Amino acid sequence: QKEVEQNSGPLSVPEGAIASLNCTYSDRGSQSFFWYRQYSGKSPELIMFIYSNGDKEDGRFTAQLNKASQYVSLLIRDSQPSDSATYLCAVINSGYSTLTFGKGTMLLVSP
Amino acid sequence: DAGVIQSPRHEVTEMGQEVTLRCKPISGHNSLFWYRQTMMRGLELLIYFNNNVPIDDSGMPEDRFSAKMPNASFSTLKIQPSEPRDSAVYFCASSLESGPLDTEAFFGQGTRLTVV
Numbered sequence: 421q422k423e424v425e426q427n428s429g430p431l432s433v434p435e436g437a438i439a440s441l442n443c444t445y446s447d448r449g450s451q452s453f454f455w456y457r458q459y460s461g462k463s464p465e466l467i468m469f470i471y472s473n474g475d476k477e478d479g480r481f482t483a484q485l486n487k488a489s490q491y492v493s494l495l496i497r498d499s500q501p502s503d504s505a506t507y508l509c510a511v512i513n514s515g516y517s518t519l520t521f522g523k524g525t526m527l528l529v530s531p
Numbered sequence: 532d533a534g535v536i537q538s539p540r541h542e543v544t545e546m547g548q549e550v551t552l553r554c555k556p557i558s559g560h561n562s563l564f565w566y567r568q569t570m571m572r573g574l575e576l577l578i579y580f581n582n583n584v585p586i587d588d589s590g591m592p593e594d595r596f597s598a599k600m601p602n603a604s605f606s607t608l609k610i611q612p613s614e615p616r617d618s619a620v621y622f623c624a625s626s627l628e629s630g631p632l633d634t635e636a637f638f639g640q641g642t643r644l645t646v647v
Binding site for chain 2 (some may be wrong): 454463464465466469491508517518519520521522523524
């Protein structure tokens, strides 16, 4: 069973702080990793994807990948109340082009 | 493009009734996914189509569930008979798959199913 694990939270941070969201995965053959954001009652939307070990930055967001440790993280700098949502980590399964999702971490950014 | 379109947005039905959920993927996309989301289990993949062919249906819970993709622009997920434990939000997603790294899935707005 290929698993993606996330802390359910909620993770509470004050406005302007850095939010750090973490994810581990079990399928060592996984090659691609995605972070989706889901607002309450809405559908998931892609924030970032990462294929290579190391960091990838896009505006206030940085994805970090460590394949040896089977670990993916998402950093949100200068957190805003509008960032309050559930963040879903997703992994492409080896062998198929399907995404396995973690259950998500709820982020709450207080003004 | 209008994105992935699902219908209905909400469905309330009685136990034992047949339910059909519909999805129109983004034009040009060659992969389609049906997911189910609950608080307890999160987002679970039910079935994956590529070029209208079912590739992986290992997530379909049981024989009560069936899915079809008769053409590139339409898919259905049917539950018959429905049970209260089927209550969930069902998402359809599509992607343009051009290699093993490319599966940026775009989600529809979902169908909230309540079986009473």
